[in-house]
Amino acid sequence: MSGTPRLGLGAKLKALLTGESRSAKGLTPDSWDDLEATLLGADFGPDVTDELIGTMRQRVGQLGAIDDDDFLRLLREILEEQLSRFDSTLRLSDRPAVILVVGVNGVGKTTTIGKVAKFISHAGRSVVIGAADTFRAAAVDQVATWASRAGVDIVRPQQDGQDPSSVAYQTVEFALRNETDVVIIDTAGRLHTKGGLMDELTKIRRVIEKQAPISEVLLVLDATTGQNGVRQAEAFLEHAGVTGLVLTKLDGSAKGGFVLAVQERTGIPIKLIGTGEGIDDLQGFSPVAFAAGLVA
Amino acid sequence: MATFGELSTRLTDALKNLRTKGKLSAADVDGTVREIRRALLDADVSLDVVKEFTAVVRERALSDDVNKALNPAQQVVQIVNDELVTILGGAGRRLEFAKKPPTVIMLAGLQGAGKTTLAGKLAKWLVKEKHTPLLVACDLQRPNAVTQLEVVAESAGAAIFAPEPGNGKGDPVKVAKDSIKYATDKQHDVVIIDTAGRLGVDAEMMKQAADIRKATNPDEVLFVIDAMIGQDAVATAQAFQQGVDFTGVVLSKLDGDARGGAALSVVSATGRPIIFASTGETLDDFEPFYPDRMASRILDLGDILTLIEQAQQAFDAEESARVQSKLASETFTLDDFLEQMQQIKKMGSLKGIMGMLPGANKMRDQLDNFDEREITRTEAIIRSMTPGERQNTKLLNGSRRLRIAKGSGTTVTDVNQLVTRFEQAAKMMKTVAKGGMPNMPGMPQMGHGGGSKGKKPQGKKASKSGNPAKRAAENAALAAGVKPGAAGSGGSGFGLGAGGKSTPSAEEMENLKKMLGGGL
Numbered sequence: 001m002s003g004t005p006r007l008g009l010g011a012k013l014k015a016l017l018t019g020e021s022r023s024a025k026g027l028t029p030d031s032w033d034d035l036e037a038t039l040l041g042a043d044f045g046p047d048v049t050d051e052l053i054g055t056m057r058q059r060v061g062q063l064g065a066i067d068d069d070d071f072l073r074l075l076r077e078i079l080e081e082q083l084s085r086f087d088s089t090l091r092l093s094d095r096p097a098v099i100l101v102v103g104v105n106g107v108g109k110t111t112t113i114g115k116v117a118k119f120i121s122h123a124g125r126s127v128v129i130g131a132a133d134t135f136r137a138a139a140v141d142q143v144a145t146w147a148s149r150a151g152v153d154i155v156r157p158q159q160d161g162q163d164p165s166s167v168a169y170q171t172v173e174f175a176l177r178n179e180t181d182v183v184i185i186d187t188a189g190r191l192h193t194k195g196g197l198m199d200e201l202t203k204i205r206r207v208i209e210k211q212a213p214i215s216e217v218l219l220v221l222d223a224t225t226g227q228n229g230v231r232q233a234e235a236f237l238e239h240a241g242v243t244g245l246v247l248t249k250l251d252g253s254a255k256g257g258f259v260l261a262v263q264e265r266t267g268i269p270i271k272l273i274g275t276g277e278g279i280d281d282l283q284g285f286s287p288v289a290f291a292a293g294l295v296a
Numbered sequence: 297m298a299t300f301g302e303l304s305t306r307l308t309d310a311l312k313n314l315r316t317k318g319k320l321s322a323a324d325v326d327g328t329v330r331e332i333r334r335a336l337l338d339a340d341v342s343l344d345v346v347k348e349f350t351a352v353v354r355e356r357a358l359s360d361d362v363n364k365a366l367n368p369a370q371q372v373v374q375i376v377n378d379e380l381v382t383i384l385g386g387a388g389r390r391l392e393f394a395k396k397p398p399t400v401i402m403l404a405g406l407q408g409a410g411k412t413t414l415a416g417k418l419a420k421w422l423v424k425e426k427h428t429p430l431l432v433a434c435d436l437q438r439p440n441a442v443t444q445l446e447v448v449a450e451s452a453g454a455a456i457f458a459p460e461p462g463n464g465k466g467d468p469v470k471v472a473k474d475s476i477k478y479a480t481d482k483q484h485d486v487v488i489i490d491t492a493g494r495l496g497v498d499a500e501m502m503k504q505a506a507d508i509r510k511a512t513n514p515d516e517v518l519f520v521i522d523a524m525i526g527q528d529a530v531a532t533a534q535a536f537q538q539g540v541d542f543t544g545v546v547l548s549k550l551d552g553d554a555r556g557g558a559a560l561s562v563v564s565a566t567g568r569p570i571i572f573a574s575t576g577e578t579l580d581d582f583e584p585f586y587p588d589r590m591a592s593r594i595l596d597l598g599d600i601l602t603l604i605e606q607a608q609q610a611f612d613a614e615e616s617a618r619v620q621s622k623l624a625s626e627t628f629t630l631d632d633f634l635e636q637m638q639q640i641k642k643m644g645s646l647k648g649i650m651g652m653l654p655g656a657n658k659m660r661d662q663l664d665n666f667d668e669r670e671i672t673r674t675e676a677i678i679r680s681m682t683p684g685e686r687q688n689t690k691l692l693n694g695s696r697r698l699r700i701a702k703g704s705g706t707t708v709t710d711v712n713q714l715v716t717r718f719e720q721a722a723k724m725m726k727t728v729a730k731g732g733m734p735n736m737p738g739m740p741q742m743g744h745g746g747g748s749k750g751k752k753p754q755g756k757k758a759s760k761s762g763n764p765a766k767r768a769a770e771n772a773a774l775a776a777g778v779k780p781g782a783a784g785s786g787g788s789g790f791g792l793g794a795g796g797k798s799t800p801s802a803e804e805m806e807n808l809k810k811m812l813g814g815g816l
Binding site: 037040041042043045046104105106107108110135136137138139141142144145146191192193194222223224225226227228229249251252253254255258277 | 334408528551
């Protein structure tokens, strides 16, 4: 919303429902328009916004009289319900547990890997990172810096521009040899529209699975993304078999409302949340906390 | 560059109903406006901009001068186009250079927007334009951003100023300041400052960016923004406008699908023009941004100008002159065919090019099914032929075709298809080279240049012999007997799908050519 300070959804709704409590009938068409504007502004997208407003109207109708706190609580409940429909636990019981990290360019894959590595190694598990982003300039050095910050092993490509699949293979091989618990494979950012690059992901998957099953394929999504996030998820699901979402850059002003649509459309649960550039800025996904953030 | 594809499709859909109706009613306009609103929201255009946009379109669509017009639907398209151009920033703006070098360009934006990659693209482009850019590594935050810039600078053929190792060490403001002096000493005429990604809400980092700006007094501050960004685009753009007061916008990752709707928002929220579009992963995927062209592309009117420009860069004039003369002298061979295909590859994605052609939007689904590896397969087939075979496809008997199929990992059917396609293409090209109109299947025959030439009485006189070699010989003999004035180049006998009619062979064309002599 141009010109206005970035208020939370709740603050905005409070502003629109100022003070006195209203009956359901007291909610004017304008209030609903404002709710729509707020939801759209949080990147929920037109479809999900329509659905949410429909559900809200129904619930408000059932409840009859409603004040602004109820209105907010109701919205939060609806969001929580929708967000918690899927299981958001990371499955890392295989040994080694292989995590493949994928996503479009610049969403924060490498940073996320650094954080996940730190998190897992702090839980007492050994970790090795496979630097399979052999495309972007200095990507290997970047992930190596994160590996040393997290105090975990790294498998680097032996030469420039090496086939990422072979780096992934060597990383799993390393883990099997050294009995490392968790393998995290970094991949180059790729736009989901590039067929050849998406095929490359399928190949990486195939090559890894020759040695060990893949426990998790995490798709990293940037919270500032708009409705394109849904298409990204669909494409990556098709080519890489994504099992979980990581939502990054939630420390900014973007709300990341589009993930609701992603979850609904693809059935892939959100598993992790990134909230900054520090190595500890990572949280497990909690529907309650996330819904509260959306309706702060 | 299937830019704005979805928006384009949706608006086309929204306006389809309008196109089929003779007259505009208020209900028509409202329905259309609703579609446009939803399409724009789906494309991540900010709600405020959408409201403004649809209000203006509605008002203008309902005004009298539209209803009086001959074709109201076209007028609505025009209105939507006008408004899109207005929002996208009116006439395009170019990069401004300082009167006294060095010109200082500072890049700013969110994390992962593509600043470092853009720095490389900009540098490479400037090198091509005979400038001597200096890349300055002021992203001392992100691990190994400095290394990345070094690699990028090397492949762009530009110099780099990176006195600090980065990874959290060093003062970017000091680096930026020192770089200006360095550039003056070393006589670099453009300085490109790559800064760390920062969030609009991070006050400390925004202050640092403002300090870099103060220290270097840049001629251009470019705000790099991801074309995929959602509603947050406006808040972020405004934060950067307040923080560093950027002078222009660069839209990155435009090679993805759809989106870019945020571009409309950013421009309308800040009033700053989009100067460049970044469209791919290599350093050459970079072009000036043309608001008017982009707007007509949204409306599926095609982006012919960009297409022509790209084509011109890929095809050097000499090469095309050579092909032209080849065509005219009718020695167009599979080798030339191969070269042309490589030129097309150089031009960029075939899908991208097709996407820029008017009306191609309807073909988008087909395009998505089109496999660009087809070109690679064709290349493989041609490369499996001997030089002799490439010169003369007549040599290709069954056994040779089998050998070629095996050599290229294809089937004989594939080889047959290619040869047929090539022969048809060669014929069409000859016609074009002679100034005639190519005869396309399913299209009415058009007249060719030089009205004095009569139509060739091909259909009546041509031999109906089943043996191609015999037929060619007979036709040649027949043609030799025809007076020069009576022979033409664009006759209906060249029709691609000309069923039972015999088509002229290469030899025959050669003869015709000789007869026509200098008359071409």
